[in-house]
Amino acid sequence: MTRLSRLQYGAALAAGGLAGFAAGYLFYRSVWIALLFSPLGFAAPGWLRKELALWRKRRIALQFKEALQSIASSLSAGRSVENAVASVSDELRTVFPDPRTEMRLEFERIRAGIRNGDNLEACLRAFSDRVRLEEIARFCDVLAIAKRSGGDMVAIVRRTAGAIGEKLEIEREISVMVAQKRFEARIMMAVPFVFMAVLSWAAPDYMAPLHRGTGYAVVTAALMMLAGCIYLIRKWTSFEV
Template sequence: MKKEKFKITKKDKAPVVNELGLPFYDEYEMSKKEKVGYSLLAGMILFLIGYLFYMNPIISLGFSLLGLFFPKIRRKQIIAQRKDNLTNQFKFALASISSSLSAGKSVENAFRSSLDDLKLLFPDDNTDILRELKWIVAKVDLNEPLEQALQDFAQRANIEEIFSFAEVFTTCKRTGGNLVEVVRKTTVVIQEKLEIKNEIKITLAAKKMEQKGIVIVPFFIIGYLALATGDFMTPMYNTLQGRIVMTVGWVVIAVIIYVSDRIMDIRV
């Protein structure tokens, strides 16, 4: 079976949830309050940056209008964070399933035990993995095929590890292999892969913090010079040559921030 069977076909406006209220994890619809809040926050920061470089409220206002684009950026960040959280939650589910299978339980009972175990780990009933496991167990209790529920979950999650698990499970079910043993070994392999990914993410997180600290230094330097040196910085704000230099300065800083973000944005 190919992974493409699980992929979501994007429409002009993809649904956020399916008919059962289960989410498509590649989608997130911001409320008007969120959009306004993020736009204002970004706008205020950009206004301060513009004022720092030009000391001109009109130019600074132009900078602040760029904040209207921030909700789109923030939406992508929220989606990525939610999928990362779901991946980590799925790792715990796999650990529970693998343990139950090793104890001799059937695959269906392993999923039931996993739900009970994760309820202790995640007290909030709205945790994504709990909602998914509840739905999967409910489908099994109605004597519906477990592989169909896993395929639906994999399609909506669009996460590689969940794809892999659903694919192996469905293939083994159709070919009549040793389902319990195959699923147990698959969960172990996926768990190990997720552990390696988490180690890489931890290392990257530390580097990203260093990167953020470095990129804000130029703003502090300019702010300090503007406040502490009096007339020393006046030509930079009142002359054409000075404004050209300041423009080149923030463009260079913006390019450095963009390039460093691209370098650090490693999807593992």
């Protein structure tokens, strides 16, 4: 699970609390009622953690796709599985120049383990446990089965790398296609709040009846329906490929 730094946690908590207070004041025009909405900020760190975890998963999946292509190319050139895996970090330097790139660091660690005499399967299993990506776990399982069964490891690993690489490419294409819909959904979620703010500024007398008596009941009902719509929109647009 992705962990937030103290700065990230504090910023998310403050931003969430401020957003809750602003939403409450915008709809009720009461500081005391708006303060009741401020505790909604405690949900912000959890939301940020999920967003960062999803972003990290997509970033690592893209990097692993490049690593698989490197392994497949090395195997096609006649290298052994161990040498193909050990050379990945060098191949990734041209694609990801940043030395802090996750895949570069992970495959450098695997290469160091292989040079120290560690078993390739154990190195990859530790790699899978650290990264926790489904495709990596699947690749490690196939490699372990191939070694135990005594089959043609080069052919098996090459086919597996190609299949997983194609799956990751399809997932990337789907993510690109739904990105626009997610952006449109975020705009739709923001429109009611902008609409309320504009009306409150441009026509305060028109909005005044909503800020007293039965107007609070109407605003509460509208806010509950809006919260339900936001929940459904996020649920429909936040699926994982």
